[in-house]
Amino acid sequence: EILDAARDILAREGHEGLSMRKVARRIEYSPTAIYLHFKDRDDLVFSVCEQLMDGLAKELQQVADRHADPLVALENVLRRYVEFGLKHPRHYHATFGIPHDAEEGARSRAPETLAMPAFEFLTRLVGQCVKQKRLAKVDVRAASSALWAGVHGVTSLLIVMPAFDWGDPGKVVDELVTTLVNGLGVRP
Numbered sequence: 001e002i003l004d005a006a007r008d009i010l011a012r013e014g015h016e017g018l019s020m021r022k023v024a025r026r027i028e029y030s031p032t033a034i035y036l037h038f039k040d041r042d043d044l045v046f047s048v049c050e051q052l053m054d055g056l057a058k059e060l061q062q063v064a065d066r067h068a069d070p071l072v073a074l075e076n077v078l079r080r081y082v083e084f085g086l087k088h089p090r091h092y093h094a095t096f097g098i099p100h101d102a103e104e105g106a107r108s109r110a111p112e113t114l115a116m117p118a119f120e121f122l123t124r125l126v127g128q129c130v131k132q133k134r135l136a137k138v139d140v141r142a143a144s145s146a147l148w149a150g151v152h153g154v155t156s157l158l159i160v161m162p163a164f165d166w167g168d169p170g171k172v173v174d175e176l177v178t179t180l181v182n183g184l185g186v187r188p
Helices: 001-015 022-029 029-037 043-065 070-087 091-097 101-108 117-131 142-158 169-183
Strands: none
Touching: 001 022, 001 043, 001 091, 022 029, 022 070, 022 142, 043 070, 043 091, 043 117, 070 091, 070 117, 070 142, 070 169, 091 142, 117 142
């Protein structure tokens, strides 16, 4: 109940609008009861975002499973990443757009938390492309980081600059994905 209420408030009002008191009012608990489950608001936000990013990792796997060619899977996974972020803009901002203190930053980089499963999935997919000679021999970790940085950049910009004249945002995303993947030395 707590996570559902927090997820809803986060989606409607963003990180700034989420408070333990609002969550408590929504589910008719006392704020003190919520503190029995979550250390503070940041802990609650982290848990909501962690659930969402787990959903992202599962969706990326489903997209990849639909394609026998790992290169086609990679391109579709990158596009789906952007779609996912645009579908959940406030959660995406709470996950990637808010500075974290040292403790929170270390927690968010743990292999099993937040976006790390999705990133590790991307790394495995790039590795498959290299192994099957669908991409040039590249540093898989660096290439995966570059791909993520690119799609994260366009996702963030599309979220924070909706009034910019993007033309067709889908075409912008397609062009970016094509450029990024081709930059890694696609092989027939």
